[in-house]
Each structure stands twice: as structure tokens, then as C-alpha cells.
Amino acid sequence: MKDMDKNHFESLNKCSRCGGCQAHCPIFYETGREPFVARGKIELLENLQSGKLTWNDKLADIFSMCLLCGACAENCPNGVPADKLVMMARKDLVANNGLPIIKKNVFQHLLRYNGRLNLAGKILYLYQKTGLQKLLRISRVLNLMPNDLAKIERLLPEVASGSFRKIVPFRSTVDNPRLKVAYFTGCVTNLINHNVGYSILKILKACGVEVIIPKQGCCGVPAFASGDFTTGKFLGEQNIKEFAREDVDYIIFDCASCLSTWLDYPELLESEEALKFSDKLMDVNRFLVEILDIKIECPEIGKKVTYHDPCHLKRTENGKKAPRELLSRLSPAYEYVEMGLADRCCGSAGSFNISHYRLSQKVANRKVKSIKESGAEIVTSACPSCMMQLSHALKNEKSDVVVNHLVELVAGCLQ
Amino acid sequence: MELELNTVQQIIEIVGEDNVLTNLEERICYSYDGTFQRGIPELVVFPANTQEVAEIVKLANKEKFPVFPRGAGTGLSGGSIPMSSGVALVLTRMNKIKEINSEDMLAVLEPGVITGHFNQEVEKLGLYYPPDPASLKTCTMGGNIAENAGGPRAFKYGVTKDYVLGLEVVTPQGEIMHTGGRTVKNVTGYDLTRLLTGSEGTLGIITEITVRLLPKPKEIRTALVIFDKLEDAASSVTAIIRNGVIPATLELMDQIAIKCVENFNHLGLPLDAEAVLLIEVDGGKNQVEEDIISIEEICQNHHCRKIHIASLAEEREKLWKARRAVSSAIVQLKPTKISEDATVPRSKIPEMVKRLREIASKYNLHIPVFGHAGDGNLHPNILADKNNKEEMERVQKAVDEIFHAALELRGTLSGEHGIGIMKKPYLQWELGEVGIEYLRAIKRAVDPNNILNPGKVF
Numbered sequence: 001m002k003d004m005d006k007n008h009f010e011s012l013n014k015c016s017r018c019g020g021c022q023a024h025c026p027i028f029y030e031t032g033r034e035p036f037v038a039r040g041k042i043e044l045l046e047n048l049q050s051g052k053l054t055w056n057d058k059l060a061d062i063f064s065m066c067l068l069c070g071a072c073a074e075n076c077p078n079g080v081p082a083d084k085l086v087m088m089a090r091k092d093l094v095a096n097n098g099l100p101i102i103k104k105n106v107f108q109h110l111l112r113y114n115g116r117l118n119l120a121g122k123i124l125y126l127y128q129k130t131g132l133q134k135l136l137r138i139s140r141v142l143n144l145m146p147n148d149l150a151k152i153e154r155l156l157p158e159v160a161s162g163s164f165r166k167i168v169p170f171r172s173t174v175d176n177p178r179l180k181v182a183y184f185t186g187c188v189t190n191l192i193n194h195n196v197g198y199s200i201l202k203i204l205k206a207c208g209v210e211v212i213i214p215k216q217g218c219c220g221v222p223a224f225a226s227g228d229f230t231t232g233k234f235l236g237e238q239n240i241k242e243f244a245r246e247d248v249d250y251i252i253f254d255c256a257s258c259l260s261t262w263l264d265y266p267e268l269l270e271s272e273e274a275l276k277f278s279d280k281l282m283d284v285n286r287f288l289v290e291i292l293d294i295k296i297e298c299p300e301i302g303k304k305v306t307y308h309d310p311c312h313l314k315r316t317e318n319g320k321k322a323p324r325e326l327l328s329r330l331s332p333a334y335e336y337v338e339m340g341l342a343d344r345c346c347g348s349a350g351s352f353n354i355s356h357y358r359l360s361q362k363v364a365n366r367k368v369k370s371i372k373e374s375g376a377e378i379v380t381s382a383c384p385s386c387m388m389q390l391s392h393a394l395k396n397e398k399s400d401v402v403v404n405h406l407v408e409l410v411a412g413c414l415q
Numbered sequence: 416m417e418l419e420l421n422t423v424q425q426i427i428e429i430v431g432e433d434n435v436l437t438n439l440e441e442r443i444c445y446s447y448d449g450t451f452q453r454g455i456p457e458l459v460v461f462p463a464n465t466q467e468v469a470e471i472v473k474l475a476n477k478e479k480f481p482v483f484p485r486g487a488g489t490g491l492s493g494g495s496i497p498m499s500s501g502v503a504l505v506l507t508r509m510n511k512i513k514e515i516n517s518e519d520m521l522a523v524l525e526p527g528v529i530t531g532h533f534n535q536e537v538e539k540l541g542l543y544y545p546p547d548p549a550s551l552k553t554c555t556m557g558g559n560i561a562e563n564a565g566g567p568r569a570f571k572y573g574v575t576k577d578y579v580l581g582l583e584v585v586t587p588q589g590e591i592m593h594t595g596g597r598t599v600k601n602v603t604g605y606d607l608t609r610l611l612t613g614s615e616g617t618l619g620i621i622t623e624i625t626v627r628l629l630p631k632p633k634e635i636r637t638a639l640v641i642f643d644k645l646e647d648a649a650s651s652v653t654a655i656i657r658n659g660v661i662p663a664t665l666e667l668m669d670q671i672a673i674k675c676v677e678n679f680n681h682l683g684l685p686l687d688a689e690a691v692l693l694i695e696v697d698g699g700k701n702q703v704e705e706d707i708i709s710i711e712e713i714c715q716n717h718h719c720r721k722i723h724i725a726s727l728a729e730e731r732e733k734l735w736k737a738r739r740a741v742s743s744a745i746v747q748l749k750p751t752k753i754s755e756d757a758t759v760p761r762s763k764i765p766e767m768v769k770r771l772r773e774i775a776s777k778y779n780l781h782i783p784v785f786g787h788a789g790d791g792n793l794h795p796n797i798l799a800d801k802n803n804k805e806e807m808e809r810v811q812k813a814v815d816e817i818f819h820a821a822l823e824l825r826g827t828l829s830g831e832h833g834i835g836i837m838k839k840p841y842l843q844w845e846l847g848e849v850g851i852e853y854l855r856a857i858k859r860a861v862d863p864n865n866i867l868n869p870g871k872v873f
């Protein structure tokens with residue numbers, strides 16, 4: 001941790017060890033163990049920094065136990081960005097040991113729980129398809145378990161056939177478009193849930209907006225979150241390059257994680273170029289409400305719908321407000337009800353739900369409880385990863401609550 | 416001393432492997448509390464019940480290793496710090512509320528229950544547990560009893576000890592003892608409940624708590640009063656009390672504290688004001704209205720700049736957010752916080768505030784003042800950098816003077832945070848040799864092997 005940059009070092013110093021983060025950390029809530037809460041990690045980082053500790057397996061394990069949900073940072077009275085510090089620590093670990101936590105996790109945890117790999121399998125599948133897996137060097141790990149892989153593959157009934165971006169045209173336009181946007185589809189929409197993509201195209205067409213879908217890769221969040229900044233930067237820079245080719249009014253996202261990674265590109269990639277995009281990046285829900293001020297004639301269906309705040313969206317501008325506003329515009333088709341602790345992390349956190357399957361499910365089960373208590377028949381969200389996590393957890397609990405992306409409901413109302 | 420492998424094995428047999436931490440990396444995470452004190456335990460143990468606690472303490476007496484009880488580790492006097500040896504005994508797994516009884520107006524719970532959670536559960540039933548330390552979202556009831564924690568509401572409602580009816584305790588020799596009971600009146604034998612309340616983990620491990628409850632107040636009004644002059648705020652406090660108004664809380668924040676909080680929360684507090692008072696009154700509707708009017712008048716007579724009054728729970732919570740954030744937010748000034756809670760008789764508040772300011776300027780230190788002005792329990796906090804030796808020497812001198820001032824005004828070293836490690840050197844000033852020897856005699860009598868939380872208090 002010797003070369004920790006000054007800003008991060010200073011924010012370490014700000015922590016007063018008040019313990020306040022205990023009340024907000026979903027992992028602490030489930031485990032009750034201090035190493036897993038921000039305060040503990042900060043003490044460990046200080047020890048790393050001063051050379052009293054050096055990276056070892058135990059420490060790597062501890063630092064893998066974080067959802068990067070930011071609940072601690074959001075509520076810290078001293079503004080300690082513990083989530084960012086954890087990411088920096090993972091970067092440092094990879095730089096020092098060259099060993100992605102992911103690999104270890106896959107070894108240690110995944111193999112143990114491979115009986116219940118439905119969701120995890122999907123994500124692994126994603127890793128494969130996006131080529132990320134090669135970059136993350138987990139292919140070696142996967143090769144070690146050909147039988148498991150076969151099992152996992154069989155658990156993937158809902159994977160879409162082919163890539164959404166290959167099926168739809170590069171440009172979808174209308175006569176005299178009022179605006180022009182570029183759509184970053186994210187990996188999940190591209191490979192698993194095409195309906196989200198089709199919904200967006202349908203809505204934007206109805207609203208008279210031209211959409212282009214530039215060539216793109218993964219936003220890089222799985223790599224950054226695992227401390228593999230080399231891969232993350234590579235992906236980020238490619239995306240920036242492709243999106244710079246054609247000028248648009250906005251770049252829209254259906255995935256909160258992709259959006260927040262793009263918002264962080266200037267810092268993560270240390271790139272001036274990325275800064276130029278900052279004002280154009282927008283969650284699709286916010287775009288529909290704030291920019292298009294969408295009005296929807298809804299049939300009367302009257303289904304109760306609730307909304308789950310993705311961690312990566314709730315901290316962006318109007319990230320909590322816009323989706324709820326959009327939902328309320330779907331009345332009387334849908335009746336929006338708020339669930340308890342709507343902004344609590346669902347436990348998906350990228351690959352966390354593979355690497356720490358059981359713990360992740362425990363976190364998700366709190367969410368399932370809130371959803372059930374809300375009485376909603378549909379739970380919506382604005383992040384495909386959260387949606388996969390929620391579907392999986394709801395299914396495990398034998399609930400028939402349906403999970404939808406908000407735009408799917410909007411598109412449905414546009415008959 | 417070092418724990419024998421064999422001893423570790425026996426502890427594992429008592430609580431199970433999953434409930435013992437042996438790695439350095441994990442143990443480091445139990446080396447601190449809310450102070451800058453550190454001490455890494457040799458083992459961290461999470462017992463599940465009274466029986467397990469008793470067995471561990473018995474073993475400790477046999478093998479002669481120290482045991483350091485710990486709740487959430489939010490203490491502000493270093494009370495739970497393991498003195499670089501022995502076992503940190505973390506009681507957070509014992510977190511069941513066993514009973515909330517509306518007829519007897521009491522509750523029975525385990526020590527690991529989080530205070531704020533308990534408050535909520537009780538209030539759901541229309542009942543009320545007043546002690547509300549600012550750390551309530553994280554600290555444990557066991558820690559509250561062990562420190563005799565107070566909180567803003569102490570002015571009207573008293574502190575933790577005023578609510579404890581009975582305890583189940585594992586003695587320093589590993590026996591299980593019950594003190595007090597389920598009645599408000601109880602004079603059978605010495606008042607061991609009171610002795611153990613505030614004993615800072617040195618006389619017994621609290622494993623079950625019985626507390627008395629009140630009916631929940633019907634109405635609450637909160638006022639945030641802004642003052643241009645700190646002195647005016649301080650004299651308003653004494654005037655309010657003199658006029659016979661008893662607010663549930665009467666909290667003071669000075670300018671430095673306001674700035675730190677504002678920096679993060681942006682609650683719209685004025686940065687040029689020298690002080691704000693946060694005043695809450697509760698009770699029947701008429702009483703509350705009357706009280707708020709008196710308070711408004713008094714504050715205006717004392718040249719306040721502005722008064723905000725909130726009655727809705729949400730608005731009140733917003734006002735409180737500022738106060739709750741202070742203790743942690745002030746470390747923005749400098750990383751090391753030496754948090755004092757010297758307390759003076761309430762009429763001496765203006766004098767104490769004045770002296771604190773003098774001390775701050777004399778030693779050129781940041782000393783934001785905030786706290787429970789209503790009961791004389793101010794929280795002067797000194798902000799410094801522990802790596803700066805010269806500054807830390809000035810801090811030491813300032814602390815000395817703060818304690819001198821408090822005692823001179825016939826106050827006390829600590830109103831609610833306890834002595835722990837931090838205030839040990841000053842104990843004699845207040846208690847004298849005879850007083851300290853009395854404490855020691857009690858400790859020796861019940862803990863001949865000096866097993867429980869050694870190195871604390873004296």
C-alpha cells in the first residue's frame with residue numbers, strides 16, 4: 001500500500017473509528033464481524049500502509065467481503081469513502097500479487113456450492129461470452145472443472161440466443177428526430193435479457209428519438225471491482241474511443257453499474273477524454289422523465305409495483321427520484337408502493353454472488369422479505385444485475401413476484 | 416503472557432470453531448474502540464450464552480489469562496481495549512430481546528442488543544426507554560450498562576442506571592449471579608445492580624438485563640435556536656432551568672462543531688453563528704405548548720438570532736441528525752480526537768464554557784464544545800494529530816487543565832464515557848487515595864486473579 005495516493009491516504013485518516021458504519025453495512029448485518037465492516041477494513045488498511053501487515057490470503061479474503069454498495073460511505077459522518085478504499089485495496093493486491101481475488105474465490109467458494117449455481121452460472125456464462133474471463137485469467141480455473149462447467153451450462157435456460165447488438169441495427173431513427181442518443185446496452189441486456197433493449201428502442205421510437213448503438217464491450221466494472229485495473233482501463237478506453245466517433249445529445253444506460261462506471265471513468269482511467277462525456281451520461285429512467293418528460297396513456301390494470309434502488313444508481317443525480325417518478329406516471333396501469341429499506345443492497349455486487357454465494361443470498365433474502373411485505377406483484381429495478389439477483393432469490397423463496405426492468409413496464413403501456 | 420495452544424483448544428470446544436478468531440488480521444479488528452487506543456487481543460471469542468461466558472471465565476481463572484468484555488466497541492474511554500493480551504470477549508451474538516412486558520413496564524434482554532433497535536421495539540408497543548446515547552444505532556445495551564451511558568435525554572429522564580432493575584452477571588470467577596429483580600423498589604442486600612452499572616467490565620460480565628420502561632410521551636416538540644454569541648446560548652440554558660422548564664434535552668453545539676457537521680450534512684446551519692441549542696420538550700399537549708413558548712421567550716431575551724421549531728417526526732429527526740453527527744464529524748479538523756466529558760453542576764455551564772475557550776487559545780488547540788448542556792455534561796473534544804509529538808504534549812496539558820477546571824467547579828472527570836484507560840491518571844484527583852483504595856478493595860475481593868478487564872479504571 002506504499003504508493004497509495006494522497007487523497008485516499010487522507011480519507012483513511014478521517015475515520016474516527018466511531019463504528020457508525022456497523023448500522024449500515026449489509027455484510028456486517030449478516031455476519032456481525034468487525035473485519036467485514038468499513039471500520040475494520042480501514043484499520044487493516046492503516047496497518048498495510050504502515051507496513052505492519054502485508055498482503056496474504058487471509059487479508060485478500062477479508063477484502064473480498066465487500067459489496068462495494070457504498071452504504072457505509074453514504075452514512076459516514078466523516079465522509080470516509082470506504083467503498084472506494086476497498087477497491088483501491090483490491091487494486092493494490094492485484095498489483096502486488098497478480099492474483100485476482102476472483103480466481104481465489106472461484107476456487108474456494110464456488111466449487112463448494114456448485115449445486116445451486118443457477119444465477120452464478122449465468123454470470124459465469126456472461127464472463128465467458130464477453131471474453132472477460134480470459135482477461136481475468138479465470139479460464140484456468142474453469143478448465144479445472146469441466147464437469148461443473150457442463151452443469152452450469154445446463155442451468156441456463158433463459159439465456160438469449162445471440163447478441164442483442166448483432167440483431168438490432170446500428171441506427172434506429174424516425175423522421176425529424178427531436179434528440180439523438182447513443183445506447184450503452186451493457187452485457188446483461190446484450191446477452192440475457194433482450195427485452196430490456198427492445199423496450200428501450202420501442203419507447204424512444206415512440207418519443208421521436210434517434211438511437212445509435214455503437215460498438216462496445218463490457219464497461220469494466222467486474223474488473224475494477226476485482227482490483228484488475230489493467231483490464232478495466234483497457235475496456236474503458238475502448239468504449240470511450242467507440243463512443244467518441246459520433247456526436248450525440250446523450251448516452252443512455254439501462255444498467256446502473258455501467259452508468260456509475262462511466263461516471264467514474266475520468267478518475268478510473270485518469271482520462272481527460274472521458275471527462276468530456278460526463279454531462280451526457282444518463283440513466284434511461286431519468287432521461288425519460290427529465291429530458292423527454294414522457295407522458296403515458298395507461299390502460300387500467302392496477303397491479304401493485306414496487307421498486308428496488310440499485311446501489312449504483314441511488315447515489316447519482318436524482319437516482320432515487322427519477323425511477324419513482326417514472327413509475328408514478330404509469331398509473332393507473334400500475335400502482336406504485338414503496339417497500340421497506342428499498343435502497344438496501346440486494347447482495348448481487350457483480351461477482352460477489354458467485355464468490356460468496358450463501359452470504360449473498362442471505363443479503364438478498366432481506367430484500368425478498370421487504371418485497372413480500374410490500375404486497376407488490378411486480379418488483380422493478382434499473383439494473384439488470386440486481387434483477388437477476390432478485391429473480392433468483394425470489395425463486396428460491398418460491399415467490400411468484402415478477403421482476404421487471406422499469407422500461408419493460410413503460411414499453412408495455414405503449415400499445 | 417501467551418495463550419497456550421491447549422487453552423485455545425479448550426475455548427474452541429466451549430464456543431465452537433466458528434466463534435473464535437485467531438488470525439492476526441482478524442484480531443487487529445478488535446484492537447480499537449472509538450478512541451485512538453490500541454491493543455491486539457490474542458484471541459477473539461464470541462460466546463452464545465451465559466453458560467459459555469461462565470465457562471470461559473472459569474478457564475481464564477484456571478489458566479490465568481485476562482478477559483476483556485466488548486460490545487460494539489464504540490466506547491470513548493478505551494474501556495474495551497485488550498491490553499495486548501488475553502481474550503476479547505465479544506457479546507454481540509447474545510442479542511435477543513427476551514421480553515417486553517407492558518403490565519410490569521419492563522423488558523428483559525441480552526447484552527448484545529443494539530440500543531437503537533431496542534428503543535424502536537419498545538416504542539412500537541407505546542412504551543419508552545429514555546437513555547439515548549448518540550451512538551445508539553450501533554452501541555450495545557451491555558456496553559451502555561457497563562459505562563452507565565447517558566444521552567441527551569438525561570436532563571429530564573436520567574441515565575442508564577436509573578432504568579436498570581436487575582442483572583444477570585457472570586462474576587470474575589465464573590459464577591452466575593442475579594442482582595436486583597423486576598421491581599422498582601428493592602433494598603435486599605447491597606445494591607449490586609448499581610455497583611455493576613458503570614463498572615466498565617471490571618467486576619462482572621453482564622449477560623442479561625432487566626430495565627424499567629415508561630409510557631411513551633404523547634407529544635414532542637424540538638427547537639433549534641441559533642445564537643450569535645456562545646455566552647448567550649450558555650446563559651439561556653441556565654435561564655431555562657431557572658424558570659422551571661424541564662426540557663427532555665438541551666444540547667449545545669459551538670461554532671467549530673457546527674462547521675464540521677455542516678461540511679458533511681449540509682443541513683443549512685449558519686456557519687457564522689457562535690452556537691446553536693437543540694431543545695426538545697415532551698409530555699402532554701398543553702404542557703408542550705407552554706414549554707415551547709417559555710423557551711422561545713427566554714431565548715429571545717438572551718439575544719438569540721433565530722428559532723426553528725419542528726413537531727413532525729421527520730423534521731425533528733433532521734434537526735437531530737446534526738447533533739448526532741458531531742462527535743464523529745469533528746475529526747475532519749485533525750485525525751486524533753481526545754474526547755472528554757468532564758461535567759459540571761448545571762449552573763456552572765457558562766463558566767465552564769468560558770474556561771474551555773481560554774484553555775483552547777492558551778494551548779493553541781482546536782477544542783470544539785458540544786454536548787448535553789442541560790445536565791452540565793459538555794463534551795470538550797481536543798483535535799490533534801497523534802503523530803505530532805509537540806502537539807500531543809500541549810494536548811496533555813490542556814486535558815489536565817480541563818479536569819482541574821471541572822473539579823474546581825465541583826464537577827466530575829467523566830459524566831458518561833467512563834474512566835477506561837484514558838482518564839486513569841486523573842482518578843486520584845477526584846477520588847483521593849482513600850477513594851481509589853476502596854475501589855481496589857472491591858476489585859480484589861471479587862476478582863482475586865485480576866481476570867476481568869485488567870488495566871482499566873485504576
Ligand SMILES: Cc1cc2nc3c(=O)[nH]c(=O)nc-3n(C[C@H](O)[C@H](O)[C@H](O)COP(=O)(O)OP(=O)(O)OC[C@H]3O[C@@H](n4cnc5c(N)ncnc54)[C@H](O)[C@@H]3O)c2cc1C
Pocket residue numbers: 017018019448449483484485486487488489490491493494495506526547548549550553554555556557558559560561562563564565566567615616617619620621622742743831832868
Ligand atoms: C459517535 C459516538 C457517540 C457517543 N455518544 C455517547 C453518548 O451520547 N452518551 C454516552 O454515554 N456515550 C456515548 N458514546 C460512547 C459509547 O457509545 C458508550 O460508552 C456505549 O455505552 C458503549 O457501548 P459499546 O457496546 O460500544 O461498548 P464497548 O465500547 O464495546 O465497551 C465499553 C465498556 O463496556 C464493557 N462491556 C461491554 N459489554 C459488556 C458486558 N456485556 N458486560 C460487561 N462489560 C461490558 C467493556 O469492557 C468496556 O469497558 C458515544 C460513542 C461514539 C462513538
Ligand code: SF4
Pocket residue numbers: 014015016017018019020021022038039042072075076077078079080082743
Ligand atoms: S468509516 Fe466512517 S462511520 Fe465507519 S468508523 Fe470510520 S468514521 Fe465511523
Ligand code: SF4
Pocket residue numbers: 024025026027028036037038065066067068069070071072073082083086
Ligand atoms: S461498501 Fe457496502 S458491503 Fe462494503 S463495507 Fe461499505 S457498507 Fe459494507
